[in-house]
């Protein structure tokens with residue numbers, strides 16, 4: 001069990017008023033709109049201080065981008081499949097929920113890059129965002145060729161940029177090391193990790209120490225060498241997953257919320273929020289099932305509308321903006337981020353040719369070279385999945401990125417699986433025939449604008465400032481925290497803490 005005292009913080013004035021605060025907290029009712037990880041973490045934080053949280057989730061299952069998929073009787077991650085170890089926040093949550101013994105580290109296979117003149121090659125080790133520390137290293141040369149290597153070496157001869165610095169990762173890399181490093185090494189990584197072209201990536205967000213190291217080291221490759229310290233893995237790049245899939249985190253959060261006396265309502269899409277005196281009512285769409293309509297607002301039938309003391313918005317950006325518009329008019333002045341649409345097609349295959357993991361844990365692509373954006377050979381990456389799959393293989397193919405609709409968008413499921421199979425065959429460099437496909441699963445997501453995109457950090461803080469001025473309402477989720485569980489989890493906690501403080505002390 002969570003210790004409510006521990007979650008409530010250690011402010012001295014709070015300790016002095018503990019019994020009175022506990023009594024007040026127990027009377028608080030908070031509506032949380034959106035049951036992705038952000039909403040669930042916020043709800044758990046609210047419930048942990050003894051208040052009542054009601055999560056409204058539009059879909060039939062909580063989790064948002066953390067969803068299980070199933071094909072040929074095998075269950076796997078259909079959305080997020082790992083978490084960044086950076087910061088320790090996700091791991092602390094996992095441990096707190098009693099899932100620590102299910103944490104797994106990916107197999108050390110490494111990824112490949114496809115779409116280069118030779119077809120594909122292992123992604124060079126030891127770089128940072130794809131930028132090599134040593135352009136003469138054989139694995140680097142294999143991707144960019146001699147011409148690219150000599151051009152990249154010029155970086156060592158050029159003076160560092162001392163007056164101002166480049167904010168665009170793509171422009172910085174192009175200027176210092178040339179087009180091949182940008183297009184064949186950095187672009188596959190930035191498209192794979194951020195769903196965005198390197199020209200649109202803010203180097204100070206994606207690699208905060210890089211510009212300063214460039215000034216110190218005198219070259220970009222020297223800066224990368226300094227920051228990676230010769231390590232084969234870039235700093236902060238380590239990820240882990242959960243045996244059985246990341247959806248286990250969702251199930252555990254829902255169970256914890258319910259154990260604390262709060263609730264998660266699924267198939268409950270919130271249509272509108274209304275101010276009601278000092279509180280709020282929530283209107284759920286009429287098409288929602290009857291048992292869910294209990295939480296409906298005015299005009300939704302005879303049921304007494306539930307009154308909430310506060311609302312935490314944890315939906316995607318477009319929904320959050322729509323629901324917030326009447327209550328936070330200042331938000332209209334903050335430009336919305338572009339949110340790429342992503343489709344993942346997961347294939348379960350009978351393909352012994354994949355036993356040798358021909359492309360390690362997966363493949364990133366040079367933008368424009370393939371219709372797929374990236375591929376993960378999940379049974380090569382995760383030992384727990386390989387054990388469960390037996391002789392079968394699981395391969396997930398991703399489509400779509402910033403400014404590029406998924407190539408599968410207009411296809412039916414069968415055609416999408418056929419395209420994914422053809423792409424998998426090309427990316428893995430082996431023949432995969434339709435009769436080897438035992439099952440497939442397709443999932444669609446709208447991803448929040450990646451935090452490393454130029455201008456995203458400013459937009460996020462302007463939106464957060466506008467929301468913070470509105471009483472009784474908080475907002476969290478990837479569009480405000482940045483994408484990735486390592487950013488979403490601490491932001492959701494902090495936002496729940498902000499609203500708790502305002503309700504108890506405001």
Ligand SMILES: Cc1cc2nc3c(=O)[nH]c(=O)nc-3n(C[C@H](O)[C@H](O)[C@H](O)COP(=O)(O)OP(=O)(O)OC[C@H]3O[C@@H](n4cnc5c(N)ncnc54)[C@H](O)[C@@H]3O)c2cc1C
Pocket residue numbers: 033034035036037038039056057058059062063064065066078079080081082083084268269270271314315316319342344445446447476477478479482483484485486488
């Ligand atoms: C394909 C994919 C793979 C990813 N892989 C990783 C990974 O490996 N590691 C990692 O750290 N991160 C990964 N991410 C990013 C990470 O999953 C997300 O940043 C994070 O899960 C976002 O959580 P969220 O709660 O902010 O948003 P979401 O998960 O989008 O949750 C928002 C929820 O709000 C609900 N909602 C929307 N409108 C309404 C409404 N009107 N009423 C009620 N509910 C509503 C939605 O149904 C949804 O459940 C991945 C993302 C995607 C899309």
